[in-house]
């Protein structure tokens with residue numbers, strides 16, 4: 764009798780960027796020997812049962828925007844046992860709650876994505892009333908060094924940081940040095956200047972061998988009331 768292969772369906776319900784939670788989950792399940800199928804879902808119609816959609820061991824879904832909840836709710840109707848997480852569904856869900864222990868990311872879910880992506884820090888010093896970050900992530904904590912985020916050669920030395928408060932982390936100067944070191948070995952000077960966008964926070968520019976990091980809050984002017992600034 765042939766052993767039964769566990770097959771899990773992973774669904775990204777929104778977002779244009781690679782979904783880090785699903786990448787971690789995929790890496791974890793593959794380490795356990797499970798087969799994975801990954802799909803990006805943009806409408807409830809895409810959830811309807813297809814010809815080969817029976818027999819999933821588990822169905823997982825992630826959404827980051829609350830406006831996507833109708834798709835997640837339809838998913839629950841189709842797959843009552845689906846495990847749904849993400850900020851758009853429940854800010855308190857954590858991969859650790861379902862036993863995921865690895866920090867490894869499965870980039871094979873996004874074979875056309877050439878960059879490396881991750882957080883160097885979590886949390887934020889501010890508490891803007893409309894924002895989920897303070898409630899979801901709390902105070903600023905260190906997450907990963909740049910060398911842990913970059914996936915290494917032969918991948919481009921492009922690191923997309925999703926930090927909300929890069930300069931709020933005590934180790935930000937070390938992270939800047941790591942970024943400079945990463946760029947120092949580049950054989951070509953990026954042109955136009957490479958920009959690493961810190962979502963919701965600021966931007967970094969690398970001009971040849973000169974590196975700048977400027978912080979600005981998206982909802983206030985740099986240097987204006989309520990704004991804090993910093994340069995590296």
Ligand code: SF4
Nearest residue numbers: 887889891894896927
């Ligand atoms: S500065 Fe940005 S991340 Fe921090 S609380 Fe305000 S909106 Fe949220």
